[in-house]
Amino acid sequence: MGEHEDTAQAEELKDRPEVVLLATGGTIASRPDPDGGVVARAPGEEVLDSAPRVREHARIRVEDVMNVGAYLMTPERMMTVAGRVRSALADEEVAGVVVTHGTDTMEETAYVVDLLHDDERPVVFTGAQRNAAEPDTDGPRNLTDAVRLAASPRARGMAPTIMMSGSVEAARDATKVHTTAPRAFASPGHGPLGEINDRAIHIPRSRTSPDTLAGEPPESPLPRVDLVKLYAGVDGLLVRASREAGAEGVVIEGFGLGNANHEVMAEVERSVAAGVTVMVVSRCAEGHAAPIYGNGGGHDLAVAGAIFGGDLGGQKARLLLMLALVRAREGGASDVQTLLTPHLQA
Helix, strand or coil, rough: CCHHHHHHHHHHHHHCEEEEEEEEECCEEECCCCCCEEEECCCCCHHCCCCHHHHHHHHEEEEEEEEHHHHCCHHHHHHHHHHHHHHCCCCCCEEEEECCCCCCHHHHHHHHHHHHHHCCCCEEECCCCCCCCCCCCCCCHHHHHHHHHHCCHHHHCCCEEEECCCEECCCCCCCCCCCCCCCCCCCCCCCCCEECCCEEEECCCCCCCCCCCCCCCCCCCCCCEEECCCCCCCCHHHHHHHCCCCCCCEEEEECCCECCCHHHHHHHHHHCCCCEEEEEEECCCCCCCCCCCCCCHHHHHHHHHCCCCCCCHHHHHHHHHHHHHHHHHCCCCHHHHHHHHHHCCC
């Protein structure tokens, strides 16, 4: 290539938006080991190189944050990812951020980023269901589409998203719905924000988020918040064990509208009296929890002092409560209930 061609290519690249790729591991970075296991080990540049068309859409700066399977993510690691997103967006030249992540807990990390996000520029999570050694791996296409979305002015002002198999889902609403299918995520009760195909990005609706928790990730240690899923015949053992283990919060995935029974309700009463914040959500895939039924049901849980968590699933309600507790503990002007309420009505 001649000097003139080199200059022309450099000018063409300069005109493309800049996207920061934060690599955290997951199946998109995984390769088979000699012992037969599949583990995350490919660095971000290698993941990027697997998608040869991705550089047609943006100038990409790669940063390796960690390299772990999503099943090894922790709330502390999620805060690290959120901090790196904020650092990337401190550069005004950056148009958006893409985070490559394993699918098992992608919805949780994306929701943490959503809760802390206070920038108009897009943050897009993506990954793969099939590792790079498989002939039909989905990672390269997902990464290319995620970069397209992050670089698009159409995504500006939209809350963080998950992009898999051409479907754009709001981080708050999305949940993993299949263990192996390429279209791994859906948003029960809400539907996708839009879709991406070879020709265009279609975003017929948007999603914004309350900002009561937005800002830098907390510096103080995260409080223990446990998640207890109810089942027929459950007693109060797990709620009591959480309290005795020092949990500052407990999320209960209740029956139907957010119901329990007398044994669980008695432990909720004791927990609230001991200063533990209890949130109730439904174990159903769609619909809102609501304090309607008595005789140990949701009405009695609310009377006992439990907070109802709207349509959030248990894993997200846990992270929301965790952040609200730590923000209140850090000396904010608002109590936990005030910090939570806008997110439960979203």
